[in-house]
Amino acid sequence: MxxxxxxxxxxxxxQGNEAIVEGALAAGCRFFAGYPITPASEIxxxxxxxxxQMDGTFIQMEDEIASIGAVIGASLAGVKSMTATSGPGFxxxxxxxxFACMAEVPCVIVNVMRGGPSTGLPTHPSQGDVMxxxxxxxxxxxxxxxxxxxxxxxxxxxxxxxxxxEKYRVPVIILSDEAVAHTRETVTMPxxxxxxxxxxxxxxxxxxxxxxxxxxxxxxxPMAVFGEGYPYHxxxxxxxxxxxxxxxxxxxxxxxxxxxxxxxxxxxxxxKIKSFMMGDxxxxxxxxxxxxxxxxxxxxxxRQLGIRAGLLQLVTLFPFxxxxxxxxLNQCRAVLVPEMNLGQISREVKRVNQKDTRxxxxxxxxxxxxxxxxxxxxxxxxx
Amino acid sequence: MIENDYRNEIRFCGSGGQGIIMAAxxxxxxxxxxxxxYVCQTQSYGPEARGGTCxxxxxxxxxxxxxxxxxxxxxxxxxxxxxxxxxxxxxxxKGLLIVDTTYVKKVPTGRVAAxxxxxxxxxxxxxxxxxxxxALGAFGHLYKNVTAKSLEDALMARVPKGTEEVNLLAxxxxxxxxxxxxxxxxxxxxxxxxx
Numbered sequence: 001m002x003x004x005x006x007x008x009x010x011x012x013x014x015q016g017n018e019a020i021v022e023g024a025l026a027a028g029c030r031f032f033a034g035y036p037i038t039p040a041s042e043i044x045x046x047x048x049x050x051x052x053q054m055d056g057t058f059i060q061m062e063d064e065i066a067s068i069g070a071v072i073g074a075s076l077a078g079v080k081s082m083t084a085t086s087g088p089g090f091x092x093x094x095x096x097x098x099f100a101c102m103a104e105v106p107c108v109i110v111n112v113m114r115g116g117p118s119t120g121l122p123t124h125p126s127q128g129d130v131m132x133x134x135x136x137x138x139x140x141x142x143x144x145x146x147x148x149x150x151x152x153x154x155x156x157x158x159x160x161x162x163x164x165x166e167k168y169r170v171p172v173i174i175l176s177d178e179a180v181a182h183t184r185e186t187v188t189m190p191x192x193x194x195x196x197x198x199x200x201x202x203x204x205x206x207x208x209x210x211x212x213x214x215x216x217x218x219x220x221x222p223m224a225v226f227g228e229g230y231p232y233h234x235x236x237x238x239x240x241x242x243x244x245x246x247x248x249x250x251x252x253x254x255x256x257x258x259x260x261x262x263x264x265x266x267x268x269x270x271x272k273i274k275s276f277m278m279g280d281x282x283x284x285x286x287x288x289x290x291x292x293x294x295x296x297x298x299x300x301x302x303r304q305l306g307i308r309a310g311l312l313q314l315v316t317l318f319p320f321x322x323x324x325x326x327x328x329l330n331q332c333r334a335v336l337v338p339e340m341n342l343g344q345i346s347r348e349v350k351r352v353n354q355k356d357t358r359x360x361x362x363x364x365x366x367x368x369x370x371x372x373x374x375x376x377x378x379x380x381x382x383x
Numbered sequence: 384m385i386e387n388d389y390r391n392e393i394r395f396c397g398s399g400g401q402g403i404i405m406a407a408x409x410x411x412x413x414x415x416x417x418x419x420x421y422v423c424q425t426q427s428y429g430p431e432a433r434g435g436t437c438x439x440x441x442x443x444x445x446x447x448x449x450x451x452x453x454x455x456x457x458x459x460x461x462x463x464x465x466x467x468x469x470x471x472x473x474x475x476x477k478g479l480l481i482v483d484t485t486y487v488k489k490v491p492t493g494r495v496a497a498x499x500x501x502x503x504x505x506x507x508x509x510x511x512x513x514x515x516x517x518a519l520g521a522f523g524h525l526y527k528n529v530t531a532k533s534l535e536d537a538l539m540a541r542v543p544k545g546t547e548e549v550n551l552l553a554x555x556x557x558x559x560x561x562x563x564x565x566x567x568x569x570x571x572x573x574x575x576x577x578x
Contacts, residue, residue, distance in 0.1 A: 011415070011416050011419075012416065013408070013411055013412045013415050013416050013422070013424075038430070122430045123427070123428055123429060123430055124427075179425070179451070182425065182426060183423060183424065183425045183451045184408060184411055184422075184423070184424040184425075185415075185421075185422065185423050185424075185448075185451075186415035186416060186421065186422055290451075293448075293449045293450055293451060294449065294450050296449045297449035297450045300449075369450075369451075369452065371450065371452075371454060372449065372450045373454070
C-alpha cells in the first residue's frame with residue numbers, strides 16, 4: 001500500500017467541481033455555457049480548459065438566463081449540454097428550465113448550493129435550494145434532481161444525470177453544495193470502458209413521417225437533431241403531437257400527463273439511494289449531500305455504544321424516492337433528517353410517513369456543515 | 384510525532400493571500416497521490432480576494448474519510464496573529480502549534496514550534512510570497528506521515544508554472560530551519576488553563 005514517491009496511476013486529487021467536469025466529459029458533454037459564480041466557478045473554469053481539447057464548445061454568456069438558453073439550443077442541435085451555477089443564478093434560470101421541461105430538451109444544470117436567500121453566504125455551504133430545484137419553475141412539471149455527497153460520487157452522479165436526461169428527455173438538476181464542491185479528495189478515475197453511457201433515441205422513420213411529440217409506450221418520443229432534415233416546431237406553449245400550439249383540452253391534458261408518465265414509468269430506475277448499516281437498524285438517519293458524510297461517521301460511532309442505527313442516503317431527491325423511504329419508516333422506530341436548511345426534505349419524509357414513526361429534524365442555517373458529533377448526540381437522544 | 388492515529392487532522396491558517404490553501408493542497412497531494420493515504424482537503428474563507436481570516440484543513444487517514452473537516456486538529460500552522468488567536472482553541476491539547484513568528488508575536492502556548500517563515504522566505508528566496516512553502520517544509524519535517532520527496536514532487540506539480548524553483552528553495556529552507564527545533568524539550572500537553 002505505502003508506495004512512496006512515485007505518482008500513482010489514475011489517482012487524482014480533485015475538487016467536487018472538477019469531478020463534475022470530468023464526469024460530464026466522460027458522459028459525452030460537448031457544450032457548456034455559463035456565467036461564473038462562487039462556489040460553482042471551477043466548473044466553468046474546468047470546462048473552458050477541457051472542452052476545446054475535446055472539440056467541444058465553451059461559451060461564457062452575459063448572464064445565467066442566456067446560459068441556459070444556449071444550453072437548450074445546443075441540446076436541440078444534438079449535443080449533450082450542461083451549465084453550472086449557484087443559488088442566485090439558478091433563480092434566473094428557472095423560466096428556461098420550464099421551457100426545457102415543456103419542449104422535452106435534455107440538459108444538465110448543476111446548482112452548487114450556497115447560503116441564501118439572495119446573495120447570502122457566497123463561500124459557505126447550504127442545502128436551501130432543494131425545493132427550488134423541484135418547484136422553481138412554474139406549472140406542473142416533472143423534473144429529476146440528484147444530490148452529490150463526495151468527490152467520487154460527483155463524478156458518477158454527473159454521468160448518471162446525463163444518462164437520465166438523455167433517456168427521459170428531461171432537464172436533470174445536480175445539487176451539489178460548497179462543502180462537496182470545494183473539498184479536494186483523491187479519486188481513482190474509472191476507465192472509459194467502465195462507464196455506461198446512454199444517448200437519446202433518434203427517429204428512424206423518414207422525415208415526412210416524423211411526429212416530434214408522438215405518444216409512445218415509454219412516453220418519450222424520439223428526438224431529431226435540428227438541422228438534419230427533420231423540421232419540426234418547438235414551443236413553450238401547450239402543443240399537439242406535431243409541436244404546434246394548441247388549446248384543446250384533450251391535447252393539453254394528454255401532453256402534461258405524458259410528461260409526468262415518462263418519469264413515473266421509469267421511477268424504479270430513477271430512484272437511487274445508498275443504504276449504510278440499515279440491515280438491523282432500529283433508528284435511521286435519512287440524509288443527502290455533504291451531510292451524508294457526517295451521518296456515516298455518526299452511525300459508526302453510535303454503533304460502538306450498541307445502538308442499532310443506519311443511514312439511508314438519498315441520491316435522487318426528486319421524484320422523491322418514497323418506496324425506499326417508506327421501507328425505512330416501516331422498519332425503524334424513529335428517523336432523523338439532518339439538513340442544512342430549515343426542513344425541506346424532512347417535509348417530504350413526513351408526507352410519506354403513513355405510520356407513527358417519529359421523524360426528528362436537525363437543522364443548521366449558519367453556513368457550517370453539520371458535524372458528526374451533532375448527529376451523534378441527536379441519535380443518542382432518540383435511542 | 385503523531386504517527387499512530389489512523390486519522391490525522393491538520394489545519395493551516397492565516398490571512399487570505401498568504402498561500403494557506405496552496406500549502407494545504409500540496410500537502411494533500413503529497414499524502415494522497417504520492418504516499419497513497421486517504422486525504423480530504425477543505426477550506427474556509429470570506430468573499431474577499433485578499434485579507435480576512437482564511438483556514439485550510441487537511442485530513443489524512445489510513446481509512447476512508449467521512450467528515451471532511453478538521454474538528455480537533457493535532458497540528459495547527461498559524462501564519463498570522465488573528466488566525467492564531469481564532470483557531471488555537473480548536474487545537475488538540477496533545478497537538479502541536481506551529482507559528483510564523485514574523486507575524487505571530489503573542490504565542491498562546493509553550494508547546495509551540497516557532498520559526499519566522501516569512502523572514503526565512505525573504506532571506507532565502509527573496510520573495511515573501513513563498514512563506515507558505517517555508518511553513519510547509521518545516522511542517523513536513525515535523526510531521527512524519529509525509530515524505531520530503533512526496534512534498535517536493537507534489538509542489539512541482541501544483542505551484543504555478545515559473546515559480547517552481549523559488550517554491551522548492553523555500554520548501555527546503557523550511558525543512559532545514561525545522562531541523563534545529565527540539566520537540567522533546569516542549570511540554571507534553573497544552574496546559575489546561577490555556578485551552
